Every structure is written in C-alpha cells, then in structure tokens.
Amino acid sequence: MNKKQLLYFLAIAEESNITRAAERLHIPQPYLSAQLQQLENELDVVLAERNTRSFRLTDAGKLFAQRCTQILNLMDATISDLQTYSSGLRGTLRLATTTTPSSLILPSKLLEFRNLYPYIEYEVSVLNTPQILDQVKTGMVDIGILRTPIDSAYFNSINLTNHPMVLVACPEIIDKFPKGNIRLDQLDGVPLLINYRLEHSIVEACLHAGFQPKIFGRIGDTRTVLLCALSGMGPTIVPQQWLHQFWGMPLAFRIIDEPSLISSTTIIWPKKREISLAARNFLELFYITGKLKGAKYGKK
Numbered sequence: 035m036n037k038k039q040l041l042y043f044l045a046i047a048e049e050s051n052i053t054r055a056a057e058r059l060h061i062p063q064p065y066l067s068a069q070l071q072q073l074e075n076e077l078d079v080v081l082a083e084r085n086t087r088s089f090r091l092t093d094a095g096k097l098f099a100q101r102c103t104q105i106l107n108l109m110d111a112t113i114s115d116l117q118t119y120s121s122g123l124r125g126t127l128r129l130a131t132t133t134t135p136s137s138l139i140l141p142s143k144l145l146e147f148r149n150l151y152p153y154i155e156y157e158v159s160v161l162n163t164p165q166i167l168d169q170v171k172t173g174m175v176d177i178g179i180l181r182t183p184i185d186s187a188y189f190n191s192i193n194l195t196n197h198p199m200v201l202v203a204c205p206e207i208i209d210k211f212p213k214g215n216i217r218l219d220q221l222d223g224v225p226l227l228i229n230y231r232l233e234h235s236i237v238e239a240c241l242h243a244g245f246q247p248k249i250f251g252r253i254g255d256t257r258t259v260l261l262c263a264l265s266g267m268g269p270t271i272v273p274q275q276w277l278h279q280f281w282g283m284p285l286a287f288r289i290i291d292e293p294s295l296i297s298s299t300t301i302i303w304p305k306k307r308e309i310s311l312a313a314r315n316f317l318e319l320f321y322i323t324g325k326l327k328g329a330k331y332g333k334k
Contacts, residue, residue, distance in 0.1 A: 035076055037109060040102045042069050043081070047099035051089055123151055125312035130159045130166045131179040133256060139179065139194065139299065147316055154312050163231060170304055176313035181273065182298045190305055192320050193298040199236075200277070200287040202260060203269035208286035215291040218243045225250040227270040229259045236271055239294045273297050 045055040052070070056063040074081050081095035091099065127147070131140060144156065159175065166178040171188055184191055201208070201216065211220065222245040228236060230252055240247040250268065253259040256276055263270040264286075277287065301320055303309050 035073065037106070039069055039073055040106055042066060043073060044099060044102045044106070046070060046082070047091055047095065047102075050091075052084065124153045125310055126155045126157060127177075127310075127312045127316055128157045128175040129177050129179065129316075130161050130169050130175040132163060132166065132181065133160055143316075143319055146319060151312070151315060154315075167302075170302055173304070173307055176303060176309040177316065178302045180300060180302070182300050184300060184302055188305060189302040191300045191302045192317075193300050194320065195275070195299045197273040197275040197297050197299070199271050199290045199292065199295040199297070200274045201269050201271055201290055202263045202277070202287045204264055204266040205286045206266065207269055208288060211288050214288075216288045218290055218292040218295070219245060221247065221269075221271075221290075223248060225268050227251045227253060227259055227263055227268050229256060229270070229272060230254045232271065235295065235297075239292055242294065243292070271295075275299065 042055070042059065045059055046052055046066070049055040049058060052067055053063050056066040059066065070082065077098075079094045079098075080092050081098055083090050083092060129140070140158065144158075147154065157175075159169070161169065163180050166175075166180050167184065167189075169175045170178040178189075179194075181197075182191075182193070201211065201221065218239060221240070222243075225248050226236075228247075228249050228251070231254075233249070233252065237247055237249075251262070253262065256272070259270050260272065260276065262268075271290065274287075274289065301317070303313065303317065
C-alpha cells in the first residue's frame, strides 16, 4: 500500500463510481479497478461491493476512506514539518547565558526571534561563565552569551556591547574620589572587594599600572558584592553593565579610565561543531558585517 493507492481509493470513495474516479484521475478505468482489487487483496477485506449496476462502499471501505484522509493529511504535515525543521523554521533553540545578558539582551532578541520563527521552542539556562563555556564546547547548548575574554581557539564570537569598569561604593566613600572618570592608579592603597571572576583581569591591570591592588574580600556572587559595596564595606570594581541589576536604586560610582579593563558582552558558538539551523537563524539577528556566513557556523 502506497500513497498513490490511497489517493486512488479516496477518489473512488468520493465519486462513488470507478469510472468517474478514473476520469477525474486521468487514468484508464480498468487500471483503477485493478488497483482497488490489489488493495483489497493486500488488506484481505472487501472495501466496495460493485457490479455493472451499482457501487457501494462496505463498512470497512467507509472506515478505510476515513483513514486514507487521515493518513494523507499526516503525510503532508510530516513532509511540511521536516521541511521546516531542515530550514530552521522548527526545532529547539538552546541558549546559555550569564545573569546580566539574560535580563538586558535576551528578552528583546527572543521576542524578535519569536515573531520571525513562531514554531521554535526555547531552552535557556542561566549559568556562570565556566559552565557556559563547557556546555557550548560539549554541545549541551548551541549558543552562549557571556562576558569576554573567551578562547578564540574553540569559539566563534560577536561582541555585542562594550562596558567600562566602574568603582562602586556608598556615597561617603565614592565622594573621596574626583568627580568624573578616575585613573586606575588612583586606587593604589584602596581596600577593595573583588568578584572572583574579575580578580585576574583587575590584578593584571593594576600591576600594569604600577601597583599591587589591596584586596580585602573576595565574593563570588554578583549581587552580593555590589550590595556589600553599597552598604559601606568598601568599594568594588565591576563592569558598568552590572549596575542594571539595581534599577531604581541610587548608585554611587566612578568610571575607571582604563582601556585594558573594558569588557564586552559576547555571543559565542563552537568552531569545531556544527550548530542547529534554529541557532543559525538566531545568530542572524546579530549579523552586521557578514562574518556569520558559511563555515563559521560550525564544522562541515
């Protein structure tokens, strides 16, 4: 039994006459009669009672006609679904992001993507940077959104936004510094709270500026280190973008005028593994210079 036979039988059932069905299908009537007989032999059931004067579907034939319609509709839907999957119109978009991009960048981009691809499903994980790098590298997710730096040997990337580092503290402490931007060497001797993730880059920048930073506390959580700084424990150095977590709160900070401490929010995907078409289509939302085309989507 094949699709052609199902279409033939459905035409016979709809016309209630083999001759009219053959004319509709533009095939010889004896050939269509033979196809009906072949179906009955294959199914081992009588689908229609016919003679020279009358034609009538049996109860089995009526049921089979219903199932022909269902099967043909399902076949068409399956072909359509497979075509949309192969074109990236269906599938699952798997993302991993750090906390800040998930609240500042993703909502608008996911809405834009949803409007373009309404049948795509989403899996979005909020993780720390090492977890994101590992999941993108191993294929647990297709795309990661995080802060630089990243290892260009393993990942393709696009820098989305650049962020200077800022010194954040309560007003009593921050007012001890000049208004406007400050130089990094003005923090020589200032006791600092540091987020673990930022320690290496901050220490390197300070050493390059000619002094060893005085770190009295290390805190792993972004929100906690900012709350501690704002409560008066001591100043901290963070990307300016992190302050968006405190919308509506009076924040006291100074931008640090140090190019080596400028960081970027970056979208990454693997160099050595091909990603899904759904993920490719999502990357197209960030396309600016043509660098996302071709093999850079992953290994071929």
